[in-house]
Amino acid sequence: MMGPTVAVPVPPFVLEALERVEVNHGDEGRSGFQLTFQVGRSGSGDALESPLLANPLFKPFNRVVLLVTLNLVPSVLMDGVITNIQFSPSDQPGQSRLTLTGEDLSVLMDLEEKRAEHPAQDETVIALKLIASYAQYGLIPLVIPPRVLDPPLPIERTPVQTETDLGFLQRLAARHGYVFYLQPGPAPLTSTAYWGPLRRFEPPQPALSVNMGMATNVSSIQFQYDALAQSTFAGKVQDRQLNQTLPYETFVSTRLPPMAAMPAVVAQLPYVRKQRLDEGGGLTYTQALARAQGRTDASADQVLTATGELDVSRYGALLQPRGVVGVRGAGHLHDGIYYVKRVTHSFQPDEYKQRFTLTREGFGSTTPVVRP
Structure with missing residues (x-):
């Protein structure tokens, strides 16, 4: 399905020309797709241009929805936009290729760098608000609150955004060892915007x-x-509420449920990498420890x-x-x-x-x- 904003089923000749599809999904960065078409000219009506190249569906930032049916069950494989168009003409019949490359709808959240304040809003509220601003693209928010929540009081501090919406959401997620990504579906023209921990409790x-x-x-x-992947973190924080400098340290990953009987942080003692982590001001001891634990958890995943x-x-x-x-x-x-x-x-x-x-x-x- 393709279209400017609302994608519709493509004409049969487009499907007939489709030669190869590749779709890449991950929990970090943006997901992407690549469609390769065989192009050519078949008559006097194509004297100026190939029908595919002239088709208005093949424009930058047009929406592309890919669905695949396996065992009679349809699944939304990708919902994104075209970001790159490559044409490779050939003097051999049937060897010219048109390649469309695109990314999921999160690329639209990464176009404008902003400087914005989010007074009296914690990470969960900010994530819900930013995702809701893209509701016209069918984004369904799924935001899991972190274990430590500390709503900022305006008289103490104000969260400030100095990057794109996507970059800010990913930075907020990384503080707690969380991830942010768009998952296509469950229905065509919708995507689930997930902000939360790794989904390890899913049925296998x-x-x-x-x-x-x-x-x-x-x-x-x-x-x-990778014996060097696992890290623990330690540092000091000037607790803004107690006005004292307090040390903090992490020891093991707290990912649940555990997936390894011999986690590296135990099996490799005393050779686990220990790193210093000096957080900026304005944090409490609990917040600093939570952010250090998030980094420890993320290192264990690799x-x-x-x-x-x-x-x-x-x-x-x-x-x-x-x-x-x-x-x-x-x-x-x-x-x-x-x-x-x-x-x-x-x-x-x-x-x-x-x-x-x-x-x-x-x-x-x-x-x-x-x-x-």
């Missing part, structure tokens, strides 16, 4: 199976353990990483990013539950594959079995 998706004979559904998978590729026809479902999935067949150290950090969809008329990135905080499975 069908397992990724490796080295299991006929049950194997993963084409390839590689695991990488300790054990798995990357690989699967064939959707063998997997039998769509692996969804920003949720959890089980891995089996790789041995006790690498089996178990992982958080799905990034998924790239790549499909052509004869195949549909997904590349994925999984993360967790260390070796060892916390469960004896995973969902098949």
Whole structure:
């Protein structure tokens, strides 16, 4: 579906020319898509320009909605806008290509840098307010309050925004180890604007199976353990309420539920990286400790990483990013539950594959079995 603001189904000749689709989803940064079309001229009516290039649907910042139906269930794969148009003409028949590259609707939140004040509003209220200002694009807010809330009193401090709305939302989220992203759906022309912690409590998706004979559904998978990823943080803060300088320190990740039986912060003692973190003024001890804990949690997410590729026809479902999935067949150290950090969809008329990135905080499975 394509259109200036409200996308509509495209004409049949556009679908017939579509050669390749790639969609990239992650919990950091903006998601994106790329559509590759075969273009050409077929008669005197195309003497001036190819019908695709002249089509008003193919304009910068036109909206693009991609839907895929698997096992009779439709899913919204992408809701975004065109940001780049590349044309590669060729003197060989049928070899000219038109490539449309775009990003999800969060790119519209990243166009204007602002300087704005948000008096008497904590992070949750600010997130809800900024997301609501883009309601015309079908954004549905899903904002999870952080564990520590401290509404700013105007006589003490005022939150100030000095970047784009997207940058400000991501900065507020990073303070608590949270993420902000747009997830397309649940219905066409809508997107869920999520501001909150990693969604580790989601029901596990069908397992990724490796080295299991006929049950194997993963084409390839590689695991990488980064012993330097885990960090703890310590510092001092001038508590604005007590008017005293207080030390604070973090020790372990508090992500729930835990996904590794041997988290790096325990398995690598005493070699865990310890960093200093000096927050600016205007904070309480509780706020400073919460921000340090958020950074500790975020560092733990990158300790054990798995990357690989699967064939959707063998997997039998769509692996969804920003949720959890089980891995089996790789041995006790690498089996178990992982958080799905990034998924790239790549499909052509004869195949549909997904590349994925999984993360967790260390070796060892916390469960004896995973969902098949």
